[in-house]
Amino acid sequence: MSDTPVDYHQMWADLGLDLPMHDALLEAVGGMYGATFMSQANRPEGMGYLDFVMSEVHGLRIKELDDFRKSGGKVVGTYCLYVPEELIRAAGGWSVGICAGAEWAYDQVEQILPRNTCALIKSMMGFKLGKVCPYLEEADLLVGETTCDGKKKAYEELGKMQNLYTMELPQMKRPKDVAFWRSELVDFIAKLEELTGKKVTAEALKASIKEVNDKRRALQRVNAARAADPSPISGLDALLAVQVAFYDDVPRFTQMMNALADELEKRAAAGIGVAPKGAPRILITGTPMALPNWKLHEIVEKAGGVVVGEEMCTGSRYYEKLVDEDASTLDEMLDDLAEKYLDINCACFTPNTGRIDDIIRMAGDLKVDGVIDYALSFCGTYQIESAGVAKTVQDAGVPVLRIETDYSAEDVGQLSTRVEAFLEMVK
Ligand code: SF4
Numbered sequence: 347m348s349d350t351p352v353d354y355h356q357m358w359a360d361l362g363l364d365l366p367m368h369d370a371l372l373e374a375v376g377g378m379y380g381a382t383f384m385s386q387a388n389r390p391e392g393m394g395y396l397d398f399v400m401s402e403v404h405g406l407r408i409k410e411l412d413d414f415r416k417s418g419g420k421v422v423g424t425y426c427l428y429v430p431e432e433l434i435r436a437a438g439g440w441s442v443g444i445c446a447g448a449e450w451a452y453d454q455v456e457q458i459l460p461r462n463t464c465a466l467i468k469s470m471m472g473f474k475l476g477k478v479c480p481y482l483e484e485a486d487l488l489v490g491e492t493t494c495d496g497k498k499k500a501y502e503e504l505g506k507m508q509n510l511y512t513m514e515l516p517q518m519k520r521p522k523d524v525a526f527w528r529s530e531l532v533d534f535i536a537k538l539e540e541l542t543g544k545k546v547t548a549e550a551l552k553a554s555i556k557e558v559n560d561k562r563r564a565l566q567r568v569n570a571a572r573a574a575d576p577s578p579i580s581g582l583d584a585l586l587a588v589q590v591a592f593y594d595d596v597p598r599f600t601q602m603m604n605a606l607a608d609e610l611e612k613r614a615a616a617g618i619g620v621a622p623k624g625a626p627r628i629l630i631t632g633t634p635m636a637l638p639n640w641k642l643h644e645i646v647e648k649a650g651g652v653v654v655g656e657e658m659c660t661g662s663r664y665y666e667k668l669v670d671e672d673a674s675t676l677d678e679m680l681d682d683l684a685e686k687y688l689d690i691n692c693a694c695f696t697p698n699t700g701r702i703d704d705i706i707r708m709a710g711d712l713k714v715d716g717v718i719d720y721a722l723s724f725c726g727t728y729q730i731e732s733a734g735v736a737k738t739v740q741d742a743g744v745p746v747l748r749i750e751t752d753y754s755a756e757d758v759g760q761l762s763t764r765v766e767a768f769l770e771m772v773k
């Protein structure tokens with residue numbers, strides 16, 4: 347880590363970014379990061395790594411991707427948990443999760459997509475149309491998936507602007523669906539091999555399964571520490587760790603998260619926390635929060651609560667389940683991958699009762715005082731599940747607050763009032 351600031355403008359210009367707009371984005375996100383994260387009291391020292399990663403989010407990491415591609419490597423951009431990073435790495439590629447967590451270029455987006463599209467999809471298109479995302483421009487291939495209808499159709503539009511491959515995801519989890527999904531993994535391997543020019547061997551896949559499992563294990567440790575009261579890490583910082591997991595270098599990130607987990611375990615044992623013991627403990631469930639969407643966590647923690655878990659794709663759904671590591675043939679590994687990935691409980695599936703079971707289990711394990719069910723406006727799948735989630739959780743004796751919002755700051759005042767009243771009530 348050098349102290350001399352590096353000017354990356356030439357690299358960004360070479361990627362075709364709109365430099366004035368990109369400078370404006372960096373300034374806005376940098377300001378937001380400082381105000382949201384650096385003002386937190388008593389943060390773990392290990393968060394210094396994530397602060398550094400965020401300070402270089404469009405700099406050093408993009409340079410690493412750039413150098414990798416210049417040496418013949420291929421970068422694959424993904425938008426959903428169902429796209430297996432293990433396969434991308436086994437084919438010699440690098441996987442990056444593309445962010446879609448801020449409002450950008452909506453005027454251009456709304457010329458293509460209806461206004462009443464969820465913020466995540468609008469953001470995904472806005473970063474492309476506004477030419478402000480270097481990760482998108484570094485991606486040799488984007489991978490979409492047939493999850494919700496909005497995403498599925500938006501990928502058709504995105505595919506007109508960039509090399510994009512879509513995986514067909516079944517919407518049920520019967521044995522025949524697992525078999526179909528496995529066949530999609532086989533086709534995806536062929537696509538990756540064509541892209542990278544490298545064969546996916548059993549040896550390479552075994553190594554990448556272990557490597558990605560190690561990353562998930564490190565995140566499991568970080569998140570397990572949040573069961574302590576007081577929690578040794580804020581919800582904002584824990585959320586950031588999962589958001590960064592999608593694009594950072596895998597072995598380095600794993601090492602740094604294990605170091606953070608060591609520190610958190612010591613803090614928990616010593617009773618050191620980020621909020622006073624007894625502060626209202628909140629579990630958030632619902633639609634994923636892509637970078638830089640920190641809105642709800644910030645509202646809860648500024649109001650005196652502490653978020654101790656996220657049942658979402660930027661949370662437990664990402665790190666909880668591991669791929670079996672015992673297989674030795676490619677066929678067996680594909681069985682294991684198909685099974686593990688189809689076990690993610692996304693609202694695009696029917697039925698999706700596993701998600702409610704997960705929420706109830708996490709609420710108990712993390713000793714939460716309340717659950718906030720979070721849905722983005724126009725996200726039909728999570729909005730429809732919301733009533734059933736609320737009823738089951740309330741029947742289990744845990745209070746629930748249902749929130750529907752988007753990425754704008756317009757409703758922050760109103761949401762803060764509702765969250766403050768909820769925290770008051772649960773205590
Ligand atoms: S909520 Fe569903 S569609 Fe969205 S990232 Fe998660 S698994 Fe994919």
Ligand code: SF4
Pocket residue numbers: 464465466467493494495496497633634694722724725726727728
């Ligand atoms: S938030 Fe909902 S509507 Fe938006 S992409 Fe995800 S599943 Fe689809």
